[in-house]
Amino acid sequence: MRVLAISGSLRRDSHNTRLLRAAAEMLPPGVELVRFDGLPDVPPYDEDLDGDLAPAGVQALREAIEDADALLISTPEYNASIPGVLKNAIDWASRPFPDNALRDKPVAVVGASTGLFGAVWAQAELRKALRHTGAHVLDDELPVGTADHAFTPGGKLLDPELNRRLADLLDQLTREVRAPLELAS
Amino acid sequence: MTTAVQPFAGTYHADPVHSSFGFGVLYSGTGKFRGTLDDVSATLTAGDDGVVLAGAARVESISIREPEMFRAHVLGGEFFDAENHPEVKFRSTKVDLAEDGTARVEGELTIAGTTRSVAAAGTWREPVDAAGGGLRAGLELATVIDRRDFGFDWQMELPSGGEALAYDVTLEIDLQLVQREEG
Numbered sequence: 561m562r563v564l565a566i567s568g569s570l571r572r573d574s575h576n577t578r579l580l581r582a583a584a585e586m587l588p589p590g591v592e593l594v595r596f597d598g599l600p601d602v603p604p605y606d607e608d609l610d611g612d613l614a615p616a617g618v619q620a621l622r623e624a625i626e627d628a629d630a631l632l633i634s635t636p637e638y639n640a641s642i643p644g645v646l647k648n649a650i651d652w653a654s655r656p657f658p659d660n661a662l663r664d665k666p667v668a669v670v671g672a673s674t675g676l677f678g679a680v681w682a683q684a685e686l687r688k689a690l691r692h693t694g695a696h697v698l699d700d701e702l703p704v705g706t707a708d709h710a711f712t713p714g715g716k717l718l719d720p721e722l723n724r725r726l727a728d729l730l731d732q733l734t735r736e737v738r739a740p741l742e743l744a745s
Numbered sequence: 746m747t748t749a750v751q752p753f754a755g756t757y758h759a760d761p762v763h764s765s766f767g768f769g770v771l772y773s774g775t776g777k778f779r780g781t782l783d784d785v786s787a788t789l790t791a792g793d794d795g796v797v798l799a800g801a802a803r804v805e806s807i808s809i810r811e812p813e814m815f816r817a818h819v820l821g822g823e824f825f826d827a828e829n830h831p832e833v834k835f836r837s838t839k840v841d842l843a844e845d846g847t848a849r850v851e852g853e854l855t856i857a858g859t860t861r862s863v864a865a866a867g868t869w870r871e872p873v874d875a876a877g878g879g880l881r882a883g884l885e886l887a888t889v890i891d892r893r894d895f896g897f898d899w900q901m902e903l904p905s906g907g908e909a910l911a912y913d914v915t916l917e918i919d920l921q922l923v924q925r926e927e928g
Contacts, residue, residue: 674811674812674814674815675812675814675815676772676773676776676778676815676910677772677773677901677909678773680773680903680904680909681901681904683904684904701904701905703773705772705773705776708811708812
């Protein structure tokens, strides 16, 4: 099973990218996490460019989502919402609607911020936008606050409770992928 | 029933290294955020009129150093307004020290320019000869204030419902009080 991981922060030492790396170490057997790092190559959404031949960066995004069984997106919080670059990517991925790459795709949302609240409002905004695209979005959130101090030098989450919640979320995500198979068997 | 005692005489100063002023507030409905004000001065003065505890803490010494936006928010107008009100102050109106080691202090607490009556309870330890000379005593107090009483009204609703930051704030004061020998 392949989980596509997208960080809403482009920064090299991003806490959100670190959170995705921590998640990669906690996946159930048989699940691999593949990071999509092409957000900088996705141009601002423009319907004039959204024809049969989408820009290369958009094609790469859509193909990465299509090739994945599930998505794990980690978002920082900018001005009480999600980064524009992440919203822009979702806008592109949502097209053509309704038969887009995100449709019915299981998605889990997590987030980290250096403040107290762990991007909890950005995560809610992200879930809202993703649901609108037709994605199958898990309800749970993972707010990693005071992110400067939230990780061990080895990149694991320090807080046992957050570790447990992240493991639960990943378990839920993989079950959402497997559920149709189990139901069919 | 406890019996009030008064073993102090003269003026004691809080030893800044071994004293602390902490606060705690519940956030996101689950976690407790704790911090301190590190630059604290306090005196306990015992005279004919009983014991008076007075203290002040520099708001700039708050333990929230980074991220910069977090510090700026806490020191800004929605919370401490440190530019206009650089100090948190306290002056007791009543200090009860009981024989069983419990203490109760009432007084006026000023935060961000607003003064309210508060009462705190805790324990005390009577003066003993300190290793470096002089006398050393202890006083630990705790209370809970409603931050709105001091104009700290900031709030956000969590996406799942409920308040982002609780209104009740726990204050914990641990004073090591030292009286140096004269001369």
